Amino acid sequence: MEAVWRNSPTVRTSLVFLAIALACLAVADIAITTVNPWTEMGRLVAGIFTPNFFATENLGMALVLTVAFAILGVVIGNVLGFLLALVFHSRMVRVGCAFVRAVHELFWALIFLQIFGLSPLTGILAIAIPYAGIIAKVYAEILEEADKRPLQAVPAGSSRASVFLFVCLPDVWAHFKNYSLYRLECGLRSSAVLGFVGLPTLGFYLETAFRQGQYSEVSALLILFYVIIASMRVWMRKPLLPIYILVSLLILPWGAAKIDTANIVRFFTQDIVPHPIRTAETIDGPALAALWDWFEHLLVGQAIPGAIDTMLLTMIALVASGLLALAFFPLISPLFYGRFGRSAGHIFLVVVRSTPEYILAYIFLQLWGPSMLPAIVALALHNGAIIGHLVGRYTEEMKLRTDAARGLNLYAYEVTPRLYGQLLAFLFYRWEVILRETAILGILGIATLGFYIDSAFADIRADRALFLILLTALLNIGVDALSRAIRARLHLRTTIEQG
Amino acid sequence: MSLIELREATAGYNGHRILHDVSLSIRQGERVALVGRSGAGKSTLLRLLYERVNGDAALVPQDFGLVKALSVFHNIYIGRLNKHSVWRNLANLVKPLQSEVDGIRPVAARLELEVKLFDSVGTLSGGQQQRTAVGRALYQQETILLGDEPVSSVDEHQARTILESIADSKKTVILAMHDTALALEYSDRVVALRDGRVVFDESCDGMTPADLKPIYAG
Numbered sequence: 105m106e107a108v109w110r111n112s113p114t115v116r117t118s119l120v121f122l123a124i125a126l127a128c129l130a131v132a133d134i135a136i137t138t139v140n141p142w143t144e145m146g147r148l149v150a151g152i153f154t155p156n157f158f159a160t161e162n163l164g165m166a167l168v169l170t171v172a173f174a175i176l177g178v179v180i181g182n183v184l185g186f187l188l189a190l191v192f193h194s195r196m197v198r199v200g201c202a203f204v205r206a207v208h209e210l211f212w213a214l215i216f217l218q219i220f221g222l223s224p225l226t227g228i229l230a231i232a233i234p235y236a237g238i239i240a241k242v243y244a245e246i247l248e249e250a251d252k253r254p255l256q257a258v259p260a261g262s263s264r265a266s267v268f269l270f271v272c273l274p275d276v277w278a279h280f281k282n283y284s285l286y287r288l289e290c291g292l293r294s295s296a297v298l299g300f301v302g303l304p305t306l307g308f309y310l311e312t313a314f315r316q317g318q319y320s321e322v323s324a325l326l327i328l329f330y331v332i333i334a335s336m337r338v339w340m341r342k343p344l345l346p347i348y349i350l351v352s353l354l355i356l357p358w359g360a361a362k363i364d365t366a367n368i369v370r371f372f373t374q375d376i377v378p379h380p381i382r383t384a385e386t387i388d389g390p391a392l393a394a395l396w397d398w399f400e401h402l403l404v405g406q407a408i409p410g411a412i413d414t415m416l417l418t419m420i421a422l423v424a425s426g427l428l429a430l431a432f433f434p435l436i437s438p439l440f441y442g443r444f445g446r447s448a449g450h451i452f453l454v455v456v457r458s459t460p461e462y463i464l465a466y467i468f469l470q471l472w473g474p475s476m477l478p479a480i481v482a483l484a485l486h487n488g489a490i491i492g493h494l495v496g497r498y499t500e501e502m503k504l505r506t507d508a509a510r511g512l513n514l515y516a517y518e519v520t521p522r523l524y525g526q527l528l529a530f531l532f533y534r535w536e537v538i539l540r541e542t543a544i545l546g547i548l549g550i551a552t553l554g555f556y557i558d559s560a561f562a563d564i565r566a567d568r569a570l571f572l573i574l575l576t577a578l579l580n581i582g583v584d585a586l587s588r589a590i591r592a593r594l595h596l597r598t599t600i601e602q603g
Numbered sequence: 604m605s606l607i608e609l610r611e612a613t614a615g616y617n618g619h620r621i622l623h624d625v626s627l628s629i630r631q632g633e634r635v636a637l638v639g640r641s642g643a644g645k646s647t648l649l650r651l652l653y654e655r656v657n658g659d660a661a662l663v664p665q666d667f668g669l670v671k672a673l674s675v676f677h678n679i680y681i682g683r684l685n686k687h688s689v690w691r692n693l694a695n696l697v698k699p700l701q702s703e704v705d706g707i708r709p710v711a712a713r714l715e716l717e718v719k720l721f722d723s724v725g726t727l728s729g730g731q732q733q734r735t736a737v738g739r740a741l742y743q744q745e746t747i748l749l750g751d752e753p754v755s756s757v758d759e760h761q762a763r764t765i766l767e768s769i770a771d772s773k774k775t776v777i778l779a780m781h782d783t784a785l786a787l788e789y790s791d792r793v794v795a796l797r798d799g800r801v802v803f804d805e806s807c808d809g810m811t812p813a814d815l816k817p818i819y820a821g
Contacts, residue, residue: 253667254668257667260658275671
């Protein structure tokens with residue numbers, strides 16, 4: 105028998121990843137621990153179909169604040185990212201950006217909570233800083249691909265700034281605008297999730313409503329959130345942006361927490377210094393031995409188990425996302441469904457991909473109890489829907505011969521082989537995103553790195569938390585490099601718009 | 604006294620030699636046509652001449668070198684980017700300054716681009732784009748113009764308009780040309796290239812396109 109995988113590196117790679125995921129699944133904890141998971145599920149579904157938009161007067165404010173944090177965070181991230189993109193050739197800037205974007209918004213929020221408390225600054229910076237790192241990279245790539253031909257015709261002696269304004273910027277402006285809008289959509293999701301660590305955004309009210317079993321309120325919050333995201337291109341107009349910025353600045357609850365400089369100083373000079381060093385009077389033998397103990401304890405007790413669980417979950421979620429994407433993409437493809445079926449498919453994918461993974465995981469966790477299962481399902485659904493959507497749209501331009509097969513034969517013989525490379529490219533691109541998200545799901549109680557980070561912050565041990573965040577970032581950077589190597593090896597390429 | 608002087612110059616890309624031992628002396632006020640089959644080295648020679656004058660020349664590149672997202676007005680304005688401060692350039696980018704519009708409108712009008720002045724170049728036809736590129740070079744204050752097939756995308760009527768406006772506003776002109784009849788009509792000297800060498804360099808007086816036939820033969 106001639107095995108397919110012998111000749112196809114793409115299939116071979118896929119099979120290796122599938123095997124890894126199955127092995128991970130064998131050792132992962134995926135038990136359902138709640139007593140009545142399905143009754144609760146029934147109540148949730150009932151609630152989803154009976155949204156109550158007047159449950160609390162806070163609902164409108166939660167949404168307005170969610171948008172306000174997103175706008176300020178993304179605008180500041182955009183400006184910083186643009187400036188950094190201009191000096192992206194500097195190695196220091198590149199490494200710095202890779203680092204800040206390897207740390208998830210929620211971890212940034214946890215750090216800034218220690219420094220600024222519940223001040224709006226915490227939420228704004230938690231979005232602005234990692235986004236600046238991502239935007240800098242994407243803008244630098246866009247600038248690099250700009251049309252260089254006009255440069256030769258520019259008169260000699262023109263200042264560099266003028267040439268940049270007239271030749272480089274106009275060519276990339278439309279890309280920047282599109283990408284900014286995409287980032288704003290991400291920013292809205294990030295902002296919503298920031299509510300889970302105490303900021304007054306959607307997540308805060310969602311958590312409260314969930315805890316009280318007010319599923320109709322949950323439904324109303326989510327529906328309004330989808331409407332805001334889906335209508336973004338209608339309400340986000342350039343002339344209105346200054347007004348939005350101003351209103352956001354005015355509406356945020358600046359009185360919520362006083363910024364205390366002593367607090368800031370203490371955080372940097374004491375809190376984050378490893379405990380044995382902080383308490384030692386002099387740095388001598390015993391102090392260093394204590395530091396080693398501290399380090400060993402942290403590494404063996406938390407970092408290694410946390411990293412293992414993070415990687416287990418990431419690998420399972422990655423492969424599950426790919427499988428779901430394969431199942432999802434025909435839902436919106438004109439090759440498989442008519443206009444009516446496709447509309448339903450679109451709505452389904454929009455809802456699933458607009459819901460932040462964190463919120464999906466939170467919902468499943470309430471239903472099934474703490475294990476890896478809620479996280480796997482949440483990550484796979486969200487990422488599967490994103491990739492399914494991108495690949496499904498790609499089939500719109502696919503030209504097939506008129507006598508092509510139909511149904512499952514068409515799927516297996518004509519369509520999937522043609523877009524499989526594209527699908528893998530998107531999937532590997534999201535590998536690092538899935539890892540970042542996996543780490544953060546620990547905050548919900550799954551034993552990934554986020555769990556230990558959150559616990560360390562809860563115990564007021566910022567030194568441990570920061571060490572673990574650093575480790576998470578390094579893991580992220582490693583996976584990113586691995587993913588890039590695999591994509592290069594398999595000659596997979598995605599458009600830069602999908603950052 | 605020559606304006607640009609090349610002595611046994613060689614040039615190429617990526618180790619691939621395109622020009623061999625080219626010697627050429629261009630005096631101020633000369634109008635030179637470069638002719639020869641495609642691949643003979645005309646573009647490379649223009650590039651070399653441009654470097655020799657340290658960029659003190661207006662250039663019409665073969666691919667036009669236009670910024671597609673900007674209007675005809677802004678693309679022509681690029682010709683004088685070096686004459687103004689960054690702040691003035693920025694202001695004019697955000698909203699065209701009346702004084703600049705007044706200066707550029709006649710250039711566009713002469714090239715029959717006036718109605719398209721504020722259309723973005725990406726929406727224009729190939730011929731309109733080529734005229735925009737010529738407009739930018741005309742608006743540039745340099746007295747030398749180097750053009751690489753500057754009339755390749757327009758009809759004969761427009762080709763004459765372009766060549767006449769170039770003749771009126773630039774002192775020294777060197778154009779790579781495809782159409783030998785037009786080349787002879789608007790130049791006073793013709794330089795022919797073949798396989799990277801100058802094979803012919805004479806005054807156009809009394810010359811007919813038939814005299815240039817052998818250069819394209821075989």
